[in-house]
Amino acid sequence: xxxxxxxxxxxxxxxxxxxxxxxxxxxxxxxxxxxxxxxxxxxxxxxxxxxxxxxxxxxxxxxxxxxxxxxxxxxxxxxxxxxxxxxxxxxxxxxxxxxxxxxxxxxxxxxxxxxxxxxxxxxxxxxxxxxxxxxxxxxxxxxxxxxxxxxxxxxxxxxxxxxxxxxxxxxxxxxxxxxxxxxxxxxxxxxxxxxxxxxxxxxxxxxxxxxxxxxxxxxxxxxxxxxxxxxxxxxxxxxxxxxxxxxxxxxxxxxxxxxxxxxxxxxxxxxxxxxxxxxxxxxxxxxxxxxxxxxxxxxxxxxxxxxxxxxxxxxxxxxxxxxxxxxxxxxxxxxxxxxxxxxxxxxxxxxxxxxxxxxxxxxxxxxxx
Numbered sequence: 020x021x022x023x024x025x026x027x028x029x030x031x032x033x034x035x036x037x038x039x040x041x042x043x044x045x046x047x048x049x050x051x052x053x054x055x056x057x058x059x060x061x062x063x064x065x066x067x068x069x070x071x072x073x074x075x076x077x078x079x080x081x082x083x084x085x086x087x088x089x090x091x092x093x094x095x096x097x098x099x100x101x102x103x104x105x106x107x108x109x110x111x112x113x114x115x116x117x118x119x120x121x122x123x124x125x126x127x128x129x130x131x132x133x134x135x136x137x138x139x140x141x142x143x144x145x146x147x148x149x150x151x152x153x154x155x156x157x158x159x160x161x162x163x164x165x166x167x168x169x170x171x172x173x174x175x176x177x178x179x180x181x182x183x184x185x186x187x188x189x190x191x192x193x194x195x196x197x198x199x200x201x202x203x204x205x206x207x208x209x210x211x212x213x214x215x216x217x218x219x220x221x222x223x224x225x226x227x228x229x230x231x232x233x234x235x236x237x238x239x240x241x242x243x244x245x246x247x248x249x250x251x252x253x254x255x256x257x258x259x260x261x262x263x264x265x266x267x268x269x270x271x272x273x274x275x276x277x278x279x280x281x282x283x284x285x286x287x288x289x290x291x292x293x294x295x296x297x298x299x300x301x302x303x304x305x306x307x308x309x310x311x312x313x314x315x316x317x318x319x320x321x322x323x324x325x326x327x328x329x330x331x332x333x334x335x336x337x338x339x340x341x342x343x344x345x346x347x348x349x350x351x352x353x354x355x356x357x358x359x360x361x362x363x364x365x366x367x368x369x370x371x372x373x374x375x376x377x378x379x380x381x382x383x384x385x386x387x388x
Contacts, residue, residue, distance in 0.1 A: 032357030075380035274301020319355030326371030
C-alpha cells in the first residue's frame with residue numbers, strides 16, 4: 020500500500036527509554052528546566068525514528084514520548100477543558116491509574132497554541148532530516164472525552180452533556196485543519212469508547228455517569244462524521260479501538276458485533292485499528308460490515324502486553340480467517356495497541372518491543388507480497 024495505513028503499521032506509543040524517563044523525573048522534581056527536558060525529548064525521538072525505519076516501518080511516530088497520558092495531555096490543553104484530581108482513578112484489571120479526570124470549565128475550543136501542534140512539527144522535521152518516513156500523529160478521539168465525563172464536571176456555558184457536542188465538533192475540525200496546515204497527512208484518533216460499548220459492564224458504568232446508552236453508537240458515528248466531513252482527500256484519518264492498556268492490563272471485554280455496523284459501515288474513517296490479540300476480542304465476523312472500497316482494517320494480532328513472540332504461522336492463519344469476512348486487500352497488520360499508552364509502559368523490555376515490530380513487518384511482507 021502506497022498510502023497509510025500500511026500493510027505493516029503500528030498504533031503509536033513506545034516504551035520510554037531510560038534517559039527520557041530520568042529526564043522527566045528530574046523535570047518533575049525541578050532539577051532541570053523545560054528546555055533541558057525538550058532537548059532530552061528531541062534526542063530520544065530522533066533515535067526512535069531511526070529505530071522505526073530500521074525495523075522496516077514506512078511510518079514514524081514520536082512514541083508519545085512528550086506525553087504522560089495518551090489522552091489527558093491532549094484534552095487538558097483544549098480551551099475550556101481541565102484535568103482535575105478525583106477520589107479515584109480508572110479501574111483496570113487489578114490496578115488503578117492515578118486519580119485524574121476531565122472537567123469542562125468553559126467553552127471548548129482548539130487553540131493554535133495547543134502544544135501538540137509543535138510536537139507534530141518537531142516530529143515532521145526529525146523525519147524529514149533522517150528517514151523520510153510518513154509521520155503519523157495520534158490524538159484521543161472526541162468520543163473519549165464524552166464517555167469519560169463524570170456527573171457534576173460540566174460547567175461553563177453548558178447545562179449538560181448534550182450541550183458540548185457542537186463546540187466539541189468545531190474544536191476537532193479546527194484541530195484537523197491545524198495539523199493539516201502543519202503538514203500532517205496521517206492522523207489517528209485513539210478511542211476506548213467504542214470498545215466499552217461492546218461491554219455490558221462498561222455500559223452500566225456509563226449509565227451511572229449519566230450517559231444515555233440507547234442509540235449511543237449512532238450518536239458517536241454522527242459526531243465523528245461531522246468532524247470528518249469535508250476533510251482533505253489526502254489526509255488519512257484512522258482510529259484505534261482500545262480495550263484499555265495500562266501496565267499490561269485491560270478494562271473491557273466483548274466482540275465488536277454490537278458496534279460493527281455503525282463503526283465500520285457508518286463512520287467516515289479511512290482505517291480501523293482493531294485489537295484481536297486474545298479471545299476477549301471475539302471473532303472476525305463483524306468485519307463483514309466493512310464496506311468494499313478503500314477502507315482498511317488493521318488487525319491487531321500481535322500483543323503488546325507481553326514480550327512473548329507470536330507464532331508467525333498462527334498469525335497468518337488468523338489473517339486468512341479474517342479474510343473470510345473482509346477482502347485481504349482491505350486488511351493490514353499491527354501490534355494490538357501501543358507499548359506505553361501512559362509513561363509507565365507495559366511489562367516487556369525494549370528488545371522484546373522491537374522484536375514484535377519486526378515480526379509485524381516480516382509477516383506482512385509474507386502475506387501481502
